[in-house]
Amino acid sequence: LNALVVTHGNWGRELVEAARDVYAVGAKVHFLSNTDFGVQDLAVKIGEWLAEHEGPAVVMVDVGSGSCGSASLLAAAGRPSTWILGGVNLPMVLTYMAGTALEPQELVSKMIDRALNAIDVFRMPT
Amino acid sequence: MSLLMARIDDRLIHQQVADGCCGSLPAKRLILAHDAVAADSVSRTVFRAAGPDSTPTEILPLTEAVRRLRQLDTAGGLESTIVVTETAEDMLRLVEAGIPVSTVTVGGMHRNPHRPDEIWAGFFVGPPERRALLQLQDRGIHVVFQTVPGAPGRALRELVEPPRRE
Numbered sequence: 001l002n003a004l005v006v007t008h009g010n011w012g013r014e015l016v017e018a019a020r021d022v023y024a025v026g027a028k029v030h031f032l033s034n035t036d037f038g039v040q041d042l043a044v045k046i047g048e049w050l051a052e053h054e055g056p057a058v059v060m061v062d063v064g065s066g067s068c069g070s071a072s073l074l075a076a077a078g079r080p081s082t083w084i085l086g087g088v089n090l091p092m093v094l095t096y097m098a099g100t101a102l103e104p105q106e107l108v109s110k111m112i113d114r115a116l117n118a119i120d121v122f123r124m125p126t
Numbered sequence: 127m128s129l130l131m132a133r134i135d136d137r138l139i140h141q142q143v144a145d146g147c148c149g150s151l152p153a154k155r156l157i158l159a160h161d162a163v164a165a166d167s168v169s170r171t172v173f174r175a176a177g178p179d180s181t182p183t184e185i186l187p188l189t190e191a192v193r194r195l196r197q198l199d200t201a202g203g204l205e206s207t208i209v210v211t212e213t214a215e216d217m218l219r220l221v222e223a224g225i226p227v228s229t230v231t232v233g234g235m236h237r238n239p240h241r242p243d244e245i246w247a248g249f250f251v252g253p254p255e256r257r258a259l260l261q262l263q264d265r266g267i268h269v270v271f272q273t274v275p276g277a278p279g280r281a282l283r284e285l286v287e288p289p290r291r292e
Contacts, residue, residue: 039137063141
């Protein structure tokens with residue numbers, strides 16, 4: 001399963017680098033920023049990445065209904081075994097990096113599960 | 127009455143439009159006027175899904191958009207309508223077709239090979255778009271670069287000197 005993170009600005013790059021700091025060895029995650037791109041040009045860039053990386057792919061974006069999500073959906077239209085996940089966070093990326101031995105569908109489900117469960121309210125025990 | 131907002135944005139419908147514009151202005155409808163998107167079912171689905179939950183989104187080719195906007199003008203619905211085009215040229219076509227517009231907001235014009243010149247703070251233009259923006263201004267329309275309502279903005283007339291006429 002190939003992986004690409006697409007975000008606004010440079011925080012996706014920092015996210016990927018932080019994940020690499022946590023897992024010094026782990027599957028490679030590519031990064032693309034939407035800075036300087038309209039949605040059609042961004043879709044072309046993502047399409048080029050998908051063409052360079054044959055086989056199943058997961059594209060993790062920050063805002064699913066934003067330009068990163070729309071461009072990813074346009075680029076992946078009709079391409080089998082390509083998942084677009086919104087709301088990328090560190091647990092999602094870490095789960096990918098640690099889990100590439102899993103079947104793609106199973107790994108994607110696990111990434112969603114971990115990312116969602118990371119959003120919670122934590123309280124000190126009283 | 128003129129449009130609530132006439133926006134040029136090469137990201138079409140996204141967070142700034144859905145939340146930043148439709149969420150902060152009294153919009154009752156959002157119209158994306160775009161020939162290629164309107165002609166493609168995948169693109170229509172993607173950009174309709176990117177639209178705001180609270181405001182119905184219509185995706186129409188330019189000629190249909192003109193028809194729809196004339197209809198709204200007659201019915202008194204323009205002042206609650208936000209229109210988005212990808213380019214300044216498309217916005218100029220709407221204006222040339224008689225759609226009343228008092229202000230054009232350039233919300234997003236990103237760098238590409240056809241837009242090499244940064245006009246202001248991340249907004250890029252090429253010669254055809256610069257011409258189209260100046261033509262809009264020549265028609266008495268206020269052209270402003272601003273990502274969302276309330277954000278810092280800059281008027282075209284502050285950034286570009288109009289071509290000198292002999």
